[in-house]
Amino acid sequence: MPFYSLPVWVGSHKQFSNSLCEKSQIFFKMQAGLNKMKWFVAIGLIAVIVAMGCISNPQPTGQNHSMAIATTFFPLQDLTKKIVGDTAEVFSIVPSGIEPHDYEPSPQEFVSFQNARAFITMGLEFEHLEGEFIESRSAPITVIHAEKGIVLLDGDEEHEHEHEEEHMEEHAHEEEHEEEHTGKDPHIWLSPKNMQVMAQNISAGLMNAFPDNATLYEQNTQQLIANLMQLDQEYAQGLSQCNKDIVLVSHNAFSYLANDYGFQTIHISGLEPESEPTPDQIRELVDAAKEHDLKYIFYEELVDPRVSNAIAQEVGAQTLELNPAEGSSNPDEDYFSIMRENLNHLKLALECS
Ligand SMILES: [Zn+2]
Numbered sequence: 001m002p003f004y005s006l007p008v009w010v011g012s013h014k015q016f017s018n019s020l021c022e023k024s025q026i027f028f029k030m031q032a033g034l035n036k037m038k039w040f041v042a043i044g045l046i047a048v049i050v051a052m053g054c055i056s057n058p059q060p061t062g063q064n065h066s067m068a069i070a071t072t073f074f075p076l077q078d079l080t081k082k083i084v085g086d087t088a089e090v091f092s093i094v095p096s097g098i099e100p101h102d103y104e105p106s107p108q109e110f111v112s113f114q115n116a117r118a119f120i121t122m123g124l125e126f127e128h129l130e131g132e133f134i135e136s137r138s139a140p141i142t143v144i145h146a147e148k149g150i151v152l153l154d155g156d157e158e159h160e161h162e163h164e165e166e167h168m169e170e171h172a173h174e175e176e177h178e179e180e181h182t183g184k185d186p187h188i189w190l191s192p193k194n195m196q197v198m199a200q201n202i203s204a205g206l207m208n209a210f211p212d213n214a215t216l217y218e219q220n221t222q223q224l225i226a227n228l229m230q231l232d233q234e235y236a237q238g239l240s241q242c243n244k245d246i247v248l249v250s251h252n253a254f255s256y257l258a259n260d261y262g263f264q265t266i267h268i269s270g271l272e273p274e275s276e277p278t279p280d281q282i283r284e285l286v287d288a289a290k291e292h293d294l295k296y297i298f299y300e301e302l303v304d305p306r307v308s309n310a311i312a313q314e315v316g317a318q319t320l321e322l323n324p325a326e327g328s329s330n331p332d333e334d335y336f337s338i339m340r341e342n343l344n345h346l347k348l349a350l351e352c353s
Contacts, residue, residue, distance in 0.1 A: 070116035075189035097329030122147040124186035144205030191256035243351035253324035298322035
């Protein structure tokens with residue numbers, strides 16, 4: 001094989017570099033009797049190899065990803081990473097730190113996922129994204145549905161619809177998006193109990209698709225489920241003795257969590273964070289906050305906090321973050337750290353002892 005005809009490579013940049021290293025070493029061995037001009041070319045080539053990192057920057061251990069797995073967004077990416085460990089590189093189609101509800105990737109953005117061998121999704125709200133992703137691929141892919149077996153709550157369609165009419169002219173495109181809704185609340189990952197089911201679904205799908213890694217996936221899943229059960233316990237205990245039973249949240253993402261641990265939520269916007277409340281609805285929210293004597297109004301990192309701030313100011317409350325774990329701009333954060341911080345903030349707002 002001539003040196004320049006490299007195979008089409010499925011894997012990470014590091015592996016590609018290492019493969020190139022091996023090929024160039026063979027190349028040098030074969031070129032025993034080089035003339036001066038060829039040596040000049042060879043020295044140039046060494047400089048390129050060093051620049052690509054195979055001599056000065058050896059491949060770190062634990063980064064030997066032999067395959068790629070795509071997921072739709074942060075919670076699925078985080079769960080999948082914990083199951084596959086170092087056996088795969090796990091991507092999220094919605095980039096980190098982006099609010100995923102209305103995210104529309106360009107066809108170019110799908111190119112980086114062409115090598116993925118499995119795709120983890122939960123359909124629901126993000127099904128438009130799932131369809132576009134699968135259509136964009138030139139090869140078939142194993143699709144794993146994380147939401148299988150979870151009882152879905154109904155969405156608040158009426159509430160969404162009122163907002164739609166208010167903003168019909170400015171947001172004509174949103175109406176098209178609304179039609180894609182399943183009418184179900186997609187925020188299943190905010191219940192640690194649901195996350196256990198999702199982890200089992202992802203794990204079973206991956207073990208089936210990649211039986212060579214099944215033992216490792218099984219071990220990692222058992223640990224993950226144990227950690228999710230521990231988180232569930234912390235919530236059950238932490239929220240068991242509280243003076244209040246209602247919180248005011250940014251968008252309507254926390255119904256599964258609230259159902260699990262016995263509190264209620266009032267929300268500024270509906271299932272979609274983009275649906276803004278009308279002045280009348282803001283007045284109702286202010287009245288409700290006063291009626292329940294709320295000391296904290298929740299906001300979200302990835303959503304404009306102006307309405308939360310305005311309500312807090314109006315009722316003399318403080319603002320506090322409650323994170324729906326839909327995306328993360330902090331690489332040190334994972335589902336567990338987000339949920340533990342949420343628990344601390346809920347204990348404050350619900351006045352738990
Ligand atoms: Zn949401």
